[in-house]
Amino acid sequence: MAAQLTSILDRLRKSGVTDLIGYGLLLIVALWLVVNFVKDPTEFINIGLIGLTNGAIYGLVALGYTLVYGILQLINFAHGDVFALSGLVAWSVIVNVLGLEKDASVAAIVGGMLLTLVVIMLMFSIVNASIEFVAYRRLRRAPRLAALITAVGMSFIIQNISLAFYGVNFHSVPSFIPRTEAIGIGDISYSWNKASVLFITVPVLMLLSWFVRSTKQGKAMRAVAQDTEASAMMGINVNRTISVTFAIAGALAGAAGVVYLLQFNMRYDTGFELGLIAFTAAVLGGIGNLYGAVLGALIIGFIQSFNEGLSWFTPGSDWTRTIVFGILILILVFRPEGLLGERTPEGA
Numbered sequence: 001m002a003a004q005l006t007s008i009l010d011r012l013r014k015s016g017v018t019d020l021i022g023y024g025l026l027l028i029v030a031l032w033l034v035v036n037f038v039k040d041p042t043e044f045i046n047i048g049l050i051g052l053t054n055g056a057i058y059g060l061v062a063l064g065y066t067l068v069y070g071i072l073q074l075i076n077f078a079h080g081d082v083f084a085l086s087g088l089v090a091w092s093v094i095v096n097v098l099g100l101e102k103d104a105s106v107a108a109i110v111g112g113m114l115l116t117l118v119v120i121m122l123m124f125s126i127v128n129a130s131i132e133f134v135a136y137r138r139l140r141r142a143p144r145l146a147a148l149i150t151a152v153g154m155s156f157i158i159q160n161i162s163l164a165f166y167g168v169n170f171h172s173v174p175s176f177i178p179r180t181e182a183i184g185i186g187d188i189s190y191s192w193n194k195a196s197v198l199f200i201t202v203p204v205l206m207l208l209s210w211f212v213r214s215t216k217q218g219k220a221m222r223a224v225a226q227d228t229e230a231s232a233m234m235g236i237n238v239n240r241t242i243s244v245t246f247a248i249a250g251a252l253a254g255a256a257g258v259v260y261l262l263q264f265n266m267r268y269d270t271g272f273e274l275g276l277i278a279f280t281a282a283v284l285g286g287i288g289n290l291y292g293a294v295l296g297a298l299i300i301g302f303i304q305s306f307n308e309g310l311s312w313f314t315p316g317s318d319w320t321r322t323i324v325f326g327i328l329i330l331i332l333v334f335r336p337e338g339l340l341g342e343r344t345p346e347g348a
Helices: 002-014 017-039 041-072 079-097 106-139 144-166 192-214 216-226 228-233 238-263 270-285 290-309 317-334
Strands: 181-185 188-191
Touching (some): 041 290, 106 144, 192 216, 270 317
């Protein structure tokens, strides 16, 4: 223990002024969390569970950003709008196609939700792969600024498609999942509707991790992410691999859209703000790193819920966006590669 303490002190002495400022900010946040926990542990844990739920949704969207960036070094700003459109299409499937009502049988609700999830994931994997083929593929050897501007343009195009079909009103589905207590320990409770988010997101994240690490296509994705030209020389179909990556990102956006719709209202511009939050989460965790994207998303989810829910010295919901994007700026200043990212010659 003494040796570890000495090592920490030596590291602090060798740190520059910028690092010391960063450590100071972390210490302030840690003290704020400890005081709030001591004042009301039950409230702290209940609010933390809300942050866990929100962070899981952000994680699904953040994974789409980090997958595309990892293989193309491209920030796909249209990803958040694909997420919003997928949620609105899911609303159409649930309400207009399946006609599900709150008083439907359990089998009908569960079957309808699973069918909607599968259909939306398949549909938007195709949509996202098509976006890559139409908008990005021909710009692969162009300056990065051209691809970046194209991504912003695609974001506006998809957002306006959502606006044209669904208007400016919010859309929601009946509360199919009961809000009764799923887990209860004293005054600490976690409802079924929040737990359902984890029941969907955790298997999806585990399946993605297995796919990238263990399958032939996943290994091809990792190879192309490291060196596109060398991968092509080794016989890997680079175009197909990139298309598969975009398809997976689109499926993740579709899953997130369905999960978000079951919890909240959605409209055409929902993806703009949530997409920026998810992008911030990906940068915080280390963009290009799958586990980093999930870690960053959970941290953002906790910060958001604690800021809006805790009672002692909290700025409040009006400051949530400022805090979230302030964190993005601080991360870019103090650790540009993110929490789990690796420093590269470009500083990414």
